[in-house]
Amino acid sequence: MSAPNAAASKASRASTDDLARTCSQVRRDIIRMVHAVQSGHPGGSLGCTEFMVALYFKVLRHDPAAWSMDGSGQDLFFLSNGHISPVWYSVLARSGYFPVKELATFRRLDSRLQGHPTTHEGLPGVRMASGSLGQGLSVAIGAALAKRLNRDPHLVYSLHGDGELQEGQVWEAAMSAAAHKVDNLIATVDWNGRQIDGDVDQVMPLGDLPAKWRAFGWDVLEMNGNDLGEVLRGLDEARVRTGKGRPVAILMRTEMGQGVDFMTGSHHWHGVAPNDEQAARALAQLPETLGDY
Numbered sequence: 001m002s003a004p005n006a007a008a009s010k011a012s013r014a015s016t017d018d019l020a021r022t023c024s025q026v027r028r029d030i031i032r033m034v035h036a037v038q039s040g041h042p043g044g045s046l047g048c049t050e051f052m053v054a055l056y057f058k059v060l061r062h063d064p065a066a067w068s069m070d071g072s073g074q075d076l077f078f079l080s081n082g083h084i085s086p087v088w089y090s091v092l093a094r095s096g097y098f099p100v101k102e103l104a105t106f107r108r109l110d111s112r113l114q115g116h117p118t119t120h121e122g123l124p125g126v127r128m129a130s131g132s133l134g135q136g137l138s139v140a141i142g143a144a145l146a147k148r149l150n151r152d153p154h155l156v157y158s159l160h161g162d163g164e165l166q167e168g169q170v171w172e173a174a175m176s177a178a179a180h181k182v183d184n185l186i187a188t189v190d191w192n193g194r195q196i197d198g199d200v201d202q203v204m205p206l207g208d209l210p211a212k213w214r215a216f217g218w219d220v221l222e223m224n225g226n227d228l229g230e231v232l233r234g235l236d237e238a239r240v241r242t243g244k245g246r247p248v249a250i251l252m253r254t255e256m257g258q259g260v261d262f263m264t265g266s267h268h269w270h271g272v273a274p275n276d277e278q279a280a281r282a283l284a285q286l287p288e289t290l291g292d293y
Contacts, residue, residue, distance in 0.1 A: 014057050016228055021289040022053050027259045028286045029090035033106040035279040043269035045087035047192050047254040052091045054231045064096035067124040075154045076143050078128055080136020081161035082116040089113050097125040103293045134167025137187055141177050144185040155242060158187045163195030166204045177247040178217025186238045188250040194267040209251055218249040225252035260285055
């Protein structure tokens with residue numbers, strides 16, 4: 001592995017308390033963005049906040065000032081379940097990819113911050129469009145193979161929804177990654193058990209998910225995605241397991257709507273924006289720690 005760059009070195013010094021404060025602010029951003037335009041997906045965004053904050057502010061070896069589409073010399077991240085763009089936009093902005101004030105343009109006409117991430121607007125940090133589910137693992141594998149060919153020792157990370165695993169392309173990609181020993185790839189599944197139409201087990205059960213990934217030839221870890229300490233340990237362990245001939249999968253248990261009491265425990269908030277009263281109630285539970293945009 002190459003030495004971390006300056007931005008990654010600074011991030012590596014962030015304490016768990018620092019990351020927790022960032023999580024609170026990111027959750028405020030999510031609520032405010034979705035409420036402002038009465039459109040978007042708050043549930044999964046809130047549930048994945050600890051993972052995204054830990055990744056971008058502690059784990060990922062990246063330098064926003066040196067952003068390039070090919071990402072050579074840096075770790076890469078691909079968001080496959082693109083509907084949780086609010087959490088990604090917040091983390092990208094607050095880690096320095098674009099001005100935080102741009103979050104106010106979320107889902108507005110001519111904004112770079114579309115409801116699902118796109119590439120033609122040229123938003124730093126975004127390397128693939130992910131409006132259609134099921135495609136992100138294929139792209140991540142391609143990027144990981146490119147790094148191997150270029151002798152770039154950095155890693156590729158991706159995030160997927162558990163409902164997204166109902167897409168057949170995911171499993172074709174999973175077979176391909178194992179067959180080609182893509183061992184510089186860490187794919188994480190947001191295993192919250194819910195999708196837009198209800199509980200995953202009611203829509204299309206996934207069966208024994210850890211056993212399924214192992215049967216497809218992956219090295220599998222499990223972690224609680226809403227516990228910062230466990231997320232950091234899980235990502236650390238996943239990185240240790242790279243380079244050993246198998247791709248690595250993290251099955252991450254989360255709660256949709258985590259951090260806002262009335263949004264947890266149901267699929268209802270998958271794609272519903274809070275009204276004025278609900279937004280105020282949500283924000284009252286989330287301390288402003290880094291300053292609202």
